[in-house]
Amino acid sequence: MDRIINDNKKNSTVMVTASGTYISSAHCDTAASRLSVLLAAKDICEVMSSLGWCGRGDKPREFPRNPPVICYDSPPAARVNHIHYDNLRLKALMGKRVVELTVPKKSAATWEMKEGDLCRITVIEGSQVADVNFWNLQNKQERFYSGKTRQLHATHLTVYDRLWSNLPYLRPMATVVADSLKNYGIDEDGASVHDVIGTRCDDYTYKLITGKERYGSCHTYLTEAVKKVGLTEQDVHDVWNIFMCTGFTKETHQYFTKSSPARKGDYIEFIADMDLLVAMSTCPQGDVSIPVGKPVPDENCHPLGVEVFQAIDETEAGEVSKETASSKPQTKEFNEQGHSQLSVASFPEN
Template identity: 30%
Template sequence: MFESNEPVGIIPPRSGAAFELEAGDELTVIDPEGGQVADLLAVSREDIREMLSSGRTLDYAERIYLTTHDKLYSNRSNVMLEIVEDTVGRHDFLLTPCSEATFRLCYDNEPPHPGCHGNLAAALRPYGIEEDAIPVAFNCFMNVPVDGQTGKFRVLPPLSKAGDRIVFKARMDLVIGLTACSAPASNGGSFKPIHYSVRRAEDSQ
């Protein structure tokens, strides 16, 4: 089980939150019960038009599965976050946040839900970030294997166990949006909370 002296934020199932990081801060995203995805979005505090970019990041990494020592880039090719610890090793940076349309088009028997896209939009609205600006998020713990021959992918339950975590170091001042994912397929059919903690740069000196 994850242990930390830092205060732990709790994101209830199928909801989201937003908060700020300073350059040098460390953000730990924790799956307290196991098998739960967390969508993470980073936005530059200096200019909210600069956001996390899946395309730039995967292009520079030359692979789709990112883990410890990999950097997450913005749409302007600046490093926003660096992964400094990862106890799972399987996350997704291909699929867009689930949304109202996801539930309408992909789930026949699920009631309408705003999904991670709607939850990110609500959490980030006070920072002036418009819903249509939200890009592909980094999907912590999401398990999306891709067939090397056909390119077909599947969404399988996360490999994360209770207490697993991924730790990011902020490389610029950021606004972070973070969710406990709402899509049944992404989370093995159940919905659980996500925890997070922030270690401030000045506290680690």
């Protein structure tokens, strides 16, 4: 810690820095000139604090340490019936697969979901994070609101948490029903997975940090993917970062990332609470073990798998049973239905 020593006999002020450096204003005639030496070496706020001045008298201010209060007590709509959603999940998985696609590394895709459909996103090769956007399929003005989702649930989402739409709608868009990483919990650094903190990587911030132009980010990939379904860059919004391990430093509260704990076979599932358009990018930061602005080896990036399952009603279930008994294949029909609902945007290697 820096120390400031006043020597009235020698009319000098000496500052001893934390590194042991001595800075003297010996033989200065005025307090102002002595202060100027200090200001040359230290930030104004640090100087004032060192001199015991805080703007409220001549004593350092003492702040009360009040207990934390949960700002948003979860409303009933945020507390779902676990059994109900477990049953919805089971029915969907026992139904038909209507979408099956692989989102290549450093790219993005869109797909549609009907209310009640289940989406499973899977790590199919190596550790990889993704950024996800949601829109109401019938009204694209209603879209995912990560900030309000964070307030109603937490900084990181897991099973039975919900994804909420923007104002003035404020409705649940989807509910998480399965998460292979749920037992990661909150680690010793305060980090967890599947955050609703980070906004998405983008080329604008990359230039701000590095001073260099770049084309290739989650924002870019999402923008190019949604253009194919009639949306624009302005429709891309703050994301849900799945498989991403993040938190805030305890000392400075800065946003940090860790290498994702997700491995081949890990997955997260959510059920649509309304008809949805979904967009997902495979982040060019890969497992996000390297900070933005630093080179990321291509082998750090991987594709992700997407599947959408749809429950079938009793009438359709009976028809499927009859067709199965007569050995009529179903795969071709379902794949055609699924792939007619998706759009994939791929980009050249950086």
